[in-house]
Amino acid sequence: MVNDEVVVTPWEVKGDIDYDKLVRDFGTQKIGDEIISKIEQIAGEVHPLIKRKIFFSHRDLDWLLSEYEKGNKFFLYTGRGPSGDTHLGHLVSWILTKWFQDKFGAELWFQMTDDEKFYFKDGLTAEFTNRMAYENALDVIALGFDEKKTFIFSDFDYAKTLYPQAAKVAKKLTFSTARAVFGFNESSNVGQIFFTSMQSVPAFLPSIKEGKNIPCLIPHAIDQDPHFRVCRDILPKLGYYKPAAIHSMFLPGLKQGGKMSSSIMDSAIFTTDTGEQIEKKVKNAFTGGKSTAEEQRKTGANPDICSVYNYYFILFMWDDNELGDLRKRCLCGEILCGDCKKILENKIKKFLNDHQKKREEAKKRLDKFILRD
Amino acid sequence: MVNDEVVVTPWEVKGDIDYDKLVRDFGTQKIGDEIISKIEQIAGEVHPLIKRKIFFSHRDLDWLLSEYEKGNKFFLYTGRGPSGDTHLGHLVSWILTKWFQDKFGAELWFQMTDDEKFYFKDGLTAEFTNRMAYENALDVIALGFDEKKTFIFSDFDYAKTLYPQAAKVAKKLTFSTARAVFGFNESSNVGQIFFTSMQSVPAFLPSIKEGKNIPCLIPHAIDQDPHFRVCRDILPKLGYYKPAAIHSMFLPGLKQGGKMSSSIMDSAIFTTDTGEQIEKKVKNAFTGGKSTAEEQRKTGANPDICSVYNYYFILFMWDDNELGDLRKRCLCGEILCGDCKKILENKIKKFLNDHQKKREEAKKRLDKFILRD
Numbered sequence: 001m002v003n004d005e006v007v008v009t010p011w012e013v014k015g016d017i018d019y020d021k022l023v024r025d026f027g028t029q030k031i032g033d034e035i036i037s038k039i040e041q042i043a044g045e046v047h048p049l050i051k052r053k054i055f056f057s058h059r060d061l062d063w064l065l066s067e068y069e070k071g072n073k074f075f076l077y078t079g080r081g082p083s084g085d086t087h088l089g090h091l092v093s094w095i096l097t098k099w100f101q102d103k104f105g106a107e108l109w110f111q112m113t114d115d116e117k118f119y120f121k122d123g124l125t126a127e128f129t130n131r132m133a134y135e136n137a138l139d140v141i142a143l144g145f146d147e148k149k150t151f152i153f154s155d156f157d158y159a160k161t162l163y164p165q166a167a168k169v170a171k172k173l174t175f176s177t178a179r180a181v182f183g184f185n186e187s188s189n190v191g192q193i194f195f196t197s198m199q200s201v202p203a204f205l206p207s208i209k210e211g212k213n214i215p216c217l218i219p220h221a222i223d224q225d226p227h228f229r230v231c232r233d234i235l236p237k238l239g240y241y242k243p244a245a246i247h248s249m250f251l252p253g254l255k256q257g258g259k260m261s262s263s264i265m266d267s268a269i270f271t272t273d274t275g276e277q278i279e280k281k282v283k284n285a286f287t288g289g290k291s292t293a294e295e296q297r298k299t300g301a302n303p304d305i306c307s308v309y310n311y312y313f314i315l316f317m318w319d320d321n322e323l324g325d326l327r328k329r330c331l332c333g334e335i336l337c338g339d340c341k342k343i344l345e346n347k348i349k350k351f352l353n354d355h356q357k358k359r360e361e362a363k364k365r366l367d368k369f370i371l372r373d
Numbered sequence: 374m375v376n377d378e379v380v381v382t383p384w385e386v387k388g389d390i391d392y393d394k395l396v397r398d399f400g401t402q403k404i405g406d407e408i409i410s411k412i413e414q415i416a417g418e419v420h421p422l423i424k425r426k427i428f429f430s431h432r433d434l435d436w437l438l439s440e441y442e443k444g445n446k447f448f449l450y451t452g453r454g455p456s457g458d459t460h461l462g463h464l465v466s467w468i469l470t471k472w473f474q475d476k477f478g479a480e481l482w483f484q485m486t487d488d489e490k491f492y493f494k495d496g497l498t499a500e501f502t503n504r505m506a507y508e509n510a511l512d513v514i515a516l517g518f519d520e521k522k523t524f525i526f527s528d529f530d531y532a533k534t535l536y537p538q539a540a541k542v543a544k545k546l547t548f549s550t551a552r553a554v555f556g557f558n559e560s561s562n563v564g565q566i567f568f569t570s571m572q573s574v575p576a577f578l579p580s581i582k583e584g585k586n587i588p589c590l591i592p593h594a595i596d597q598d599p600h601f602r603v604c605r606d607i608l609p610k611l612g613y614y615k616p617a618a619i620h621s622m623f624l625p626g627l628k629q630g631g632k633m634s635s636s637i638m639d640s641a642i643f644t645t646d647t648g649e650q651i652e653k654k655v656k657n658a659f660t661g662g663k664s665t666a667e668e669q670r671k672t673g674a675n676p677d678i679c680s681v682y683n684y685y686f687i688l689f690m691w692d693d694n695e696l697g698d699l700r701k702r703c704l705c706g707e708i709l710c711g712d713c714k715k716i717l718e719n720k721i722k723k724f725l726n727d728h729q730k731k732r733e734e735a736k737k738r739l740d741k742f743i744l745r746d
Contacts, residue, residue, distance in 0.1 A: 115540050156537040160746045163532035167488050170564030191543030194567035373533045
């Protein structure tokens with residue numbers, strides 16, 4: 001795969017991504033040892049997603065932690081563009097978000113941008129994206145968020161609250177800036193141009209509700225950074241703090257390159273997949289294996305280009321010793337791809353079996369989490 | 374006054390307006406004798422605002438009337454950008470709208486575009502335009518609209534209903550079209566670019582609520598036509614009728630040229646003005662009089678450039694004989710401007726005295742008219 005087709009925007013991610021370059025291009029800060037120590041000091045531990053630098057970058061996280069130490073608690077804000085079923089890639093940010101909620105006692109404001117997906121995806125109706133908002137909410141709830149501290153809302157259904165605040169952002173955002181950040185053109189629709197104003201609102205809505213400025217931390221995949229650059233630029237003009245952010249890499253698809261995507265056949269495992277589907281997708285996954293078992297036993301395989309290894313690294317093997325051992329066995333040809341895939345398949349099945357049960361239970365508790373006007 | 378600075382946009386109207394040219398430029402239809410007869414045939418009379426062609430232009434009014442004759446009733450939609458107090462110029466469309474409600478038994482959907490005025494007027498806060506929406510609503514109610522058939526709503530406060538529908542319009546409207554129609558530039562804010570989507574919604578909202586397509590008539594001042602050109606272009610793509618419209622000239626200010634405007638000192642009479650304010654403004658009004666009383670008695674004055682005469686023509690002397698008589702006396706120098714102004718002053722005082730009483734009573738009935746989510 002050549003490296004000359006790398007795209008990272010809120011609407012498209014493709015190619016071999018150089019995350020160090022993204023940090024430079026986007027002007028964010030790398031997650032370094034110092035900030036990891038600071039987190040450990042406050043929380044008593046560090047989540048593997050941070051320790052492994054899957055969350056590799058941030059904005060103002062150091063400031064947010066200092067404020068926390070001074071007793072100025074923060075709230076969490078993240079979201080989902082409900083264009084279809086939830087897949088494992090979406091869970092990465094949400095799992096870390098839950099960890100922050102648990103360790104820092106933070107409220108979570110979770111935005112379902114059904115308007116965004118309607119504006120940006122030609123084939124989708126507003127009714128469909130709105131319905132998916134509530135389907136996807138079940139996956140959020142299934143992860144175990146605290147129902148007293150977690151508020152989920154759809155842009156369409158919470159518009160009476162969101163739109164008047166979005167208007168205040170919109171008034172401060174010129175077309176020229178929006179185009180520079182998002183690359184709009186003549187055929188962009190006016191909803192697309194307006195939309196980022198809606199995505200800014202949850203970063204200051206709790207401050208409005210409480211009547212005082214509250215710091216905000218946004219865990220999100222790095223592709224959404226342009227929205228929050230705009231947000232950080234405008235919020236101080238409205239009298240609010242700039243939100244802090246912590247940025248994740250993408251969970252790669254089971255195919256070669258890019259992020260896990262619903263639009264590439266069999267590259268994504270959905271939270272609603274059956275055992276049979278999981279088995280098939282993992283079996284067909286791209287690995288760093290050799291063409292024959294014999295060759296692989298002799299020369300070993302390459303975990304660094306392997307989607308199966310990536311799955312272990314990011315979501316399914318958080319024990320460093322266990323992962324180190326597997327890596328060694330892969331490198332020296334002790335384990336073949338078929339066996340390795342079988343282990344992953346079982347781990348995913350176990351995880352999703354449990355998740356699907358909780359997702360089913362979440363249907364009864366949905367209303368406790370949803371904000372509506 | 375030279376004629377080379379004529380501007381007619383939804384946000385600015387200035388210069389000597391050639392209404393025939395507007396009809397050609399905007400591509401509307403002139404109100405002709407045929408359509409006036411048709412209205413008379415159905416309603417039993419024709420309102421002076423139509424007979425005098427103050428409502429001088431339309432789109433698809435002939436179609437709307439044919440539908441009405443077939444038993445397919447229409448609803449009315451008009452609105453107000455609540456940037457400040459209501460002045461007499463705003464009442465022109467509303468008075469005709471009320472006449473249509475009375476004669477055709479039509480519902481009225483009245484939109485207060487507090488978002489628009491916030492987006493387009495630098496100095497105004499969202500809280501202010503929202504508050505003015507309800508102040509201005511009192512003037513609407515004071516005109517006597519039927520509380521069972523009249524629905525007034527602010528864009529901010531009715532956003533849960535309006536925004537998801539506006540999104541459907543927005544998705545069909547490219548930046549390129551919006552810029553061509555409204556002349557946006559690099560420094561336009563993204564709220565301005567989105568806004569027309571909100572203004573389209575009331576033209577089909579009753580059709581959604583009733584679950585069937587209902588024709589819509591929009592009485593409005595001609596400067597708002599660009600919004601409804603966009604609306605008429607998009608609604609059929611969403612499965613609705615194009616709204617019909619009937620367009621008024623502007624009530625000129627009491628100064629020379631342009632429309633009555635809150636931003637030109639003493640050019641506008643507000644519905645909340647005191648007797649003293651009315652007296653002062655009318656006294657200072659621009660007329661077609663001569664420099665001395667003696668000259669005017671000899672050569673007569675010019676009603677065609679006179680703001681006082683315009684007030685009679687548009688709002689305060691609907692009896693043709695009475696107006697014809699006054700015109701004659703003006704032309705031959707029989708009446709001087711001071712006396713003529715005194716008559717207008719008394720008419721305005723009488724009208725506003727009555728209006729202000731009804732406006733006060735409207736405060737108690739406001740909730741019966743307001744739609745909120």
